Amino acid sequence: MSQFNQPMSGLVVPRFGGLSTFFRLPHVTLEEAKGIDIGVVGIPWDSGTTNRPGPRHAPRQMRDQSAMVRRMHQVTRVVPYDLVNVADLGDCPVNPADLMDSMKRVETYYKTLVGRGITPLAAGGDHLCSLPVLRALGEQKPVGMIHFDAHTDLYDSYFGGFQYTHGTPFRRAIEEGVLDPKRSIQIGLRGSMYDNDDFEYGEKMGVRLVRIEEAIEKGPKAIMAEAREIVGDGETYVSFDIDMLDPVYAPGTGTPEIGGFTSREAQALLRELRGVNIIGADVVEVSPPFDPSGLTAYTGTVMMFEIMCAMAESIAKRRS
Amino acid sequence: MSQFNQPMSGLVVPRFGGLSTFFRLPHVTLEEAKGIDIGVVGIPWDSGTTNRPGPRHAPRQMRDQSAMVRRMHQVTRVVPYDLVNVADLGDCPVNPADLMDSMKRVETYYKTLVGRGITPLAAGGDHLCSLPVLRALGEQKPVGMIHFDAHTDLYDSYFGGFQYTHGTPFRRAIEEGVLDPKRSIQIGLRGSMYDNDDFEYGEKMGVRLVRIEEAIEKGPKAIMAEAREIVGDGETYVSFDIDMLDPVYAPGTGTPEIGGFTSREAQALLRELRGVNIIGADVVEVSPPFDPSGLTAYTGTVMMFEIMCAMAESIAKRRS
Amino acid sequence: MSQFNQPMSGLVVPRFGGLSTFFRLPHVTLEEAKGIDIGVVGIPWDSGTTNRPGPRHAPRQMRDQSAMVRRMHQVTRVVPYDLVNVADLGDCPVNPADLMDSMKRVETYYKTLVGRGITPLAAGGDHLCSLPVLRALGEQKPVGMIHFDAHTDLYDSYFGGFQYTHGTPFRRAIEEGVLDPKRSIQIGLRGSMYDNDDFEYGEKMGVRLVRIEEAIEKGPKAIMAEAREIVGDGETYVSFDIDMLDPVYAPGTGTPEIGGFTSREAQALLRELRGVNIIGADVVEVSPPFDPSGLTAYTGTVMMFEIMCAMAESIAKRRS
Amino acid sequence: MSQFNQPMSGLVVPRFGGLSTFFRLPHVTLEEAKGIDIGVVGIPWDSGTTNRPGPRHAPRQMRDQSAMVRRMHQVTRVVPYDLVNVADLGDCPVNPADLMDSMKRVETYYKTLVGRGITPLAAGGDHLCSLPVLRALGEQKPVGMIHFDAHTDLYDSYFGGFQYTHGTPFRRAIEEGVLDPKRSIQIGLRGSMYDNDDFEYGEKMGVRLVRIEEAIEKGPKAIMAEAREIVGDGETYVSFDIDMLDPVYAPGTGTPEIGGFTSREAQALLRELRGVNIIGADVVEVSPPFDPSGLTAYTGTVMMFEIMCAMAESIAKRRS
Amino acid sequence: MSQFNQPMSGLVVPRFGGLSTFFRLPHVTLEEAKGIDIGVVGIPWDSGTTNRPGPRHAPRQMRDQSAMVRRMHQVTRVVPYDLVNVADLGDCPVNPADLMDSMKRVETYYKTLVGRGITPLAAGGDHLCSLPVLRALGEQKPVGMIHFDAHTDLYDSYFGGFQYTHGTPFRRAIEEGVLDPKRSIQIGLRGSMYDNDDFEYGEKMGVRLVRIEEAIEKGPKAIMAEAREIVGDGETYVSFDIDMLDPVYAPGTGTPEIGGFTSREAQALLRELRGVNIIGADVVEVSPPFDPSGLTAYTGTVMMFEIMCAMAESIAKRRS
């Protein structure tokens, strides 16, 4: 019998029964969280979205769909819930009416969370939510990042100089010194482009930019070996934009780009995270209004589970 | 400041945020329920369905959609949460693999619930779930019933003698002596028929059968006046089958019958429940796979709220 | 035990089981049809559609959905299958690649059908299919018509003089002398208009044009009393365009017009067909691609059943 | 032959052909607009939405669906395009990343539009977009308003003091002196409530608040007679929130409230606008992601056409 | 001209026309079946489903979609209808209200079918339906099996000891001695796991368990060569669970697991069935409520056709 929180089993209570929490884990509020190693948290926010909104609804749909994820990893046979203590912390506070206020709320929440020794695993939210998260995690020292995405999110501004959208978070994070570009890699870049500006900025700053064509040609093992080398032993954030997947695997997203990864390829990539010193992660840009079936959200929660397994091993190792 | 549980307000936390509970109320398990007047409970079960399954998924979708129901009734200005203490009790235990075992589990759960002085307001489940509920509520003495439905659910058996389906619960309940047919009324009956068997049985037993044509002609006030007279002051169960509504208002159900009530008419009917001695209620037959949009579930939760307002007044009155 | 074909009962074989035929009746081909009074037939064709195609798929979806219609009428308690012999004749031959050839095929098929003493009840197809049907039924003598529709379908031509579209069948039928305009009534007309041309033509020819506003104000009984007076004892065709219903009741159609009848109102109208000498009928313009849920098709089959009940009584009366 | 812009006719070019403009009218930019009486304009913006976003996509879907609206009104036989010159002005500039900047852009655009003698008929956008519109139209003198809605939109603030959401525009407009509360009426109010705050504010300021129950009981003619009396001969804005309709008629909206108007009732209300001195109007809160079928948007454009007919008559009368 | 039943050709009757039968073949009841080599049969049943129900509707939707499958195999140019006599036998009797009774009905039906020398090709149904099928086919001697699935379906029990669900059929079949575990292979296993119990049981009994990772790495030819070696010349059942496919290829299923086979890979696997002594087969777990578009059902029928081609060659070879 594990000493840690265990998910309700579908062999006992049918998976359609009971209240929805992430992975059918107990819900504890951040205030009452004690002895929690991994805090699964929702960030229901999409004010940074420039085209099709919706990720504000993602945490709810992802909690619902996560009931279909069982406790043991199919390949490694790791049960993260046996290694560390995991809980659903509920949703981070946001303000849909004020972008700047929301960023402040997220940052404050994350600082509290980190202060309690919890490693965060978030369900976004659009990608702008990674910026206040990095402000909290990289406050002391810029963190490295392994970033799966169709887009660099390194643009400078939109609509006549507006600097905070889901196309700009990592440029801001680099400028603010909370993200270390030289310890950052972006995998899966593709899609028609406005211009070269984001790529040029990334290259200039030392971010490793991996286009989908290169990623497919080299294969997941080689790409991830390079990723592990780039981030090294340092603290590393993992950001998984659901649009790294081909839109047929993730139609429920705001900026779909065809020609993406299959979910099988994505799983192969994430399984190579083992050994990385993961201090936080997110799966973002799931947009329920564009996929009422919930398959995008379901896929997102499987990706969260893949990351959670690596994260749990990483925490267990640090601890031992 | 109310002394009772209050729903989270959408003016404070956006309605898409936070974990899903019925009406954004606190969740307490039946075991820990203390001082609860009304227990909102899910019955995620559909083994009695003879055609299109799905209501097992209803409690989850209804919790989600109930976030859009605010705290004050639009006409009466009643705030039920100020009158009595309401909580989400979670889901009642069921077994999708064994119909008889499920009925046992529901009955047992309800006896505990009633034993704790809680008035149950359930989100079904297919209509067969009302049978074990009535077994618990009518154990001492048969209860009366105000029943909104397109169907009598008074059939004898299906498929060569099988007695437990969502078309038979009230015939069983009458036979078992837990439902008083003479204090029962069914409103909204319609749809093509197999034969006259169910109507003849109902009439013979003294159930008041109100067809949709009669209900529309007489209007909600007259019909409900008669209903109140039939049930009198005695203990009365309210059962609301979502298919009493026209399928355009409730496409997400298993046995849609065209030509039904509008939701406005349904609300007018439910608002006449004031003064009835309600000892329990359910809203059943919501089937999410047949309405991914959630509007059927949303409508079902508004009907629950209408009933809850009458129920709260009834409890408050009993208490005073 | 009836001497006639009986539908498979949902109390014996669940309604999702077995092959799809109209109302779960036996299928007999026109060639082998003997002793059939009412032949239910599909006309899978939509070449006359000027905007959104799809009715070619209607017969299939309507067969599927008709499994939910039971054998006894809810109000009159008539069981048409006890009065006359009804069968599913399958689909009428069509040619999606050639409009004129299709009309020829339908006309020929209907002449054979009529020659065998069968009264046809069709599931269209777009409304142009009523033209070859009337050519067969009105060959000897123009027939009268009770026509439910949002549109007059009395336009002259489209796209530079093309005379055969689903907006023109009844103008052609009048011109060709197979439809008697003075014994014709159109009920439910509405929607923004190109111009006054169709109304003026109808009025000039003596067709009674009933706009939705008038129909609602007078009510179903008065309107249908007038309809019965107009058609008198003579041979009368009933044509029910599903777009007479408000689009919320029938989203699956090609030319939706808001502000239409509810299905309850439509049923009230059709129930007043009793006593009319019905020699054929159709329910047309169901378009499955615009309603994958099947509710439009289901509604269409209930309307067919309403008409079938009146038709069966009419045939039984003629026979006795 | 009319001297004014005419829509492309579906009898000439099929309705699925050609570029999408509102009502198939010519597109002219505001800069080049000359001799335009009514400017149909899109406001693709939803930053004021507190729950389910989407109206930013409305103008595009509404242009597409408006191809099904023909040129002549079915009851009055008015052809607005014969009375005045109407054009599609394209979309008003907005900024999805900055709420305050967007309001500024809309106000500026509208001031230019008004300066050119154009009467605006807008397709929103969430309801907050009516605020900058009123700032432009009511700059000189507060305007009156006939407002169809399930909600008062008279709340003070959300999420801890935020004053600009789609629940607050008319409180702001009254406070700013651009809307005359005593010449304002709100019709169709319903839905569960947070509290009494918005109603109390409205009543205190002299706004006439008509709940759905009252509107149904009195009927469209009486209610609108009162509305015409309230606004008198003065300049009057018409604001039509699509959620005044029951959600079955308008599922594609952000804050559905069951028990609303049918589209037939809504048309009856709008047809009583004749004689009102309309200086601008909008149809808002259509949310395409919640209704991919487009029926909500289609219904919205028919409502725009109903208003346009009254508006055209009003302008023609002023001119003559 | 073939001596056998031929499907109606889409070059003659359009594919949307006519009654729906499997592959547009003639329908003959089991009672009247004579000279039939392959009987295509529906098993409309899902009482074994532990989470999302729906496969009871699969045979109907699959018949409909199978109209798009033509008569000749694209690679081998085999026309199965020229080799053997194939017919649609309709649906096997079931009882949605009683799981044990249903299993009895299926077993009895299959024994009759087998007794008439017919090789069955079934459209399920959830996977529990394979158990009564194996009871009939393996009555004399345990059969071998080539099984494509994401899950082993070798669990022991659910919900406190219930032994018959769609997660347990093959454990029961092995225990009952109707399935030979040493002549069985399962291909495509994946997805998060409850625990190791099912794998350990399978390994202990000698079932060859092939995880998706291994299947992809070795490729279809190598895996199927091993499969053919394992089953040898003996009687072999083929069971194809639609969830072996990635959910993007088969969203309409009850237990989707991401990272599965593409349909191209699945076809490559099935084409290697040539030479296997196939005595029966099924395609199960298609769930129409979760894919109204019908693409899952369509894909399922193409898989049935692939199997039918191998089956026809196998029968023809035995006969010659």
Add this chain to the structure above:
Amino acid sequence: MSQFNQPMSGLVVPRFGGLSTFFRLPHVTLEEAKGIDIGVVGIPWDSGTTNRPGPRHAPRQMRDQSAMVRRMHQVTRVVPYDLVNVADLGDCPVNPADLMDSMKRVETYYKTLVGRGITPLAAGGDHLCSLPVLRALGEQKPVGMIHFDAHTDLYDSYFGGFQYTHGTPFRRAIEEGVLDPKRSIQIGLRGSMYDNDDFEYGEKMGVRLVRIEEAIEKGPKAIMAEAREIVGDGETYVSFDIDMLDPVYAPGTGTPEIGGFTSREAQALLRELRGVNIIGADVVEVSPPFDPSGLTAYTGTVMMFEIMCAMAESIAKRRS
């Protein structure tokens, strides 16, 4: 600053704003087109469809979705709008009520277009629309063709001798001498077959037929190298049937065949068009009613962009 038409940028005007044109380019009518190199044109027509209609709605949905395609190619960094002048020419005239008249209209329109020195890039329409296009382009001399499709479209006739359907255009084009079979290649052929007739005809005439299995085995580079060799330097048409893609990538089409290309594979193929002398192209068979989400249409517009890039380079090279 380019001298040519530029698309509106999503960094300036949000992508949901403004009127829908292809790629957000200016719209100019064919009559006023001057100095246009590439004319993007819609052919809203589907009268050739033998099963599921819908492509008449494709140009509108594709214009809408094309707003998500940015201006620079992700791999080559080519910006076609900097090389040549591109415009949206609107829709080609058609007649949904008369197939032969429509073909005439398309041919006439294309002759005018070609006469103005414009290279056409079309959004169909079903595949029959390629026939009148080839009649215009190949009038002087038969053109070569690189054709991506699941089907050969080389059938002779349907439904008893009808020669013009979407299954016959290229047989007609070869017979009429406007398409050179020896300079033609078809890539991606698959799906069950009626018979061998179309393949035999193609082989006899010298068309290179590449089945999907061969295409996958050899890979995009080898296949396209052969394609370039076959068409040589001569004038070449590119026809892209969206059903060359697997149905999961393009569910919105009339004749889906499973086991097709992924969109990544399709892009890889199209990128090898560089160097081909492209004188026209089309993307056909997108059917919006079967994909309301628009992903099929979006994918189609990305394919158009891939072709446009090669086309622009080809034109620029010819010019220089």
